[in-house]
Amino acid sequence: MALAYDPLFIASDKALSAFDVASPPHPMILTQDELKRIAAYKAVEFVESGMVLGLGTGSTAKHAVDRIGELLRQGKLENIVGIPTSKKTQEQALSLGIPLSDLDAHPVIDLSIDGADEVDPYLNLVKGRGGSLLREKMIEGASKKFVVIVDESKMVKHIGGSKLALPVEIVPFCWKFTAEKLRSLLEGYGCEANLRLGEKGKPFVTDNGNYIVDMHLEEDMGDLGAVSDAILRLPGVVEHGMFLDMASTVIIAGELGVKIKNKQHTTTSS
Numbered sequence: 001m002a003l004a005y006d007p008l009f010i011a012s013d014k015a016l017s018a019f020d021v022a023s024p025p026h027p028m029i030l031t032q033d034e035l036k037r038i039a040a041y042k043a044v045e046f047v048e049s050g051m052v053l054g055l056g057t058g059s060t061a062k063h064a065v066d067r068i069g070e071l072l073r074q075g076k077l078e079n080i081v082g083i084p085t086s087k088k089t090q091e092q093a094l095s096l097g098i099p100l101s102d103l104d105a106h107p108v109i110d111l112s113i114d115g116a117d118e119v120d121p122y123l124n125l126v127k128g129r130g131g132s133l134l135r136e137k138m139i140e141g142a143s144k145k146f147v148v149i150v151d152e153s154k155m156v157k158h159i160g161g162s163k164l165a166l167p168v169e170i171v172p173f174c175w176k177f178t179a180e181k182l183r184s185l186l187e188g189y190g191c192e193a194n195l196r197l198g199e200k201g202k203p204f205v206t207d208n209g210n211y212i213v214d215m216h217l218e219e220d221m222g223d224l225g226a227v228s229d230a231i232l233r234l235p236g237v238v239e240h241g242m243f244l245d246m247a248s249t250v251i252i253a254g255e256l257g258v259k260i261k262n263k264q265h266t267t268t269s270s
C-alpha cells in the first residue's frame with residue numbers, strides 16, 4: 001500500500017490521521033526503518049523536561065535516543081537524565097550530549113523507551129536478539145512507565161514459540177553444561193540451544209562479560225511465568241529475554257497508522 005510519509009507528520013495525533021488517510025502527491029512505501037522511526041518519535045512525545053529516562057538499545061530505540069538528543073539541542077527539553085541500557089546506547093547518548101547517570105544514583109526511572117523482538121497481545125515481550133537484555137531488564141523494571149516501540153512485524157500471538165531465538169544470558173564458565181541444562185529443561189517444546197557467535201566465530205560477549213544461548217522453540221511455552229522461573233532457577237543462568245508484565249504501553253507503527261496499546265486497554269490513533 002502506498003502512503004505519504006513526511007517526518008513532520010509524526011508529532012501529533014492529527015498528523016497521524018493525515019498519515020493514515022493522505023492522498024499523497026508522491027506516494028511512497030514505508031520501509032521497516034521508517035516505521036520504527038515513527039513509533040520512536042511517537043514515544044518521545046511522552047518525555048517531559050526534568051525526567052529520568054531509560055534509554056533503550058537497538059535499531060528502533062536508536063531513533064528515540066536521536067530524537068531526545070535533537071529536542072535537547074533545540075531547547076524543547078531540559079534537565080533530562082538518561083540511563084543507558086547498553087554500552088552502545090551510552091556512546092550514542094554521549095555523542096548527542098544527553099546527560100547520563102545510572103541506577104545507583106537514580107533507582108527510580110520516570111520513563112523507559114525501548115524496542116522489542118516480539119510482543120504478544122498481553123504486552124509480554126521477547127528482547128535481547130541484539131545482545132542486550134540484562135541491563136534493559138534492570139532499568140526497565142525500575143521504571144514507572146515502560147513504553148515499547150515496534151513496527152507491526154514484531155506483533156505475535158505467542159512469544160517464544162516461533163523458532164526465532166529466545167535469548168538467555170549465561171556465565172561463560174562451563175557454558176556447554178548450562179546450555180545443555182537449558183535445552184533439556186525446554187525439551188518438551190522442541191528446543192534447540194545454540195551459543196550465539198560473534199566476530200570471527202568466537203562467542204558473542206555481552207556488555208556484562210557473559211555469553212548468550214539462543215533457545216529455538218518449536219512450540220508455545222504455555223505458562224510463561226512458570227517457564228521463566230524454571231530458567232532463572234538454573235545455576236549459570238544470569239537472565240533471559242522474556243519481559244513478562246513489564247510494558248505499560250506498546251506503540252506499533254504499521255502501514256495503516258500508529259496503534260497504541262496500553263496494559264489495560266487499547267486505543268487506536270489514526
Ligand SMILES: O=C[C@H](O)[C@H](O)[C@H](O)COP(=O)(O)O
Nearest residue numbers: 058059060115128130131132
Ligand atoms: O538486544 C536488543 C534489544 O533487546 C532490542 O531492544 C531488541 O532486540 C529490538 O531491537 P530492534 O529495535 O533493533 O529490532
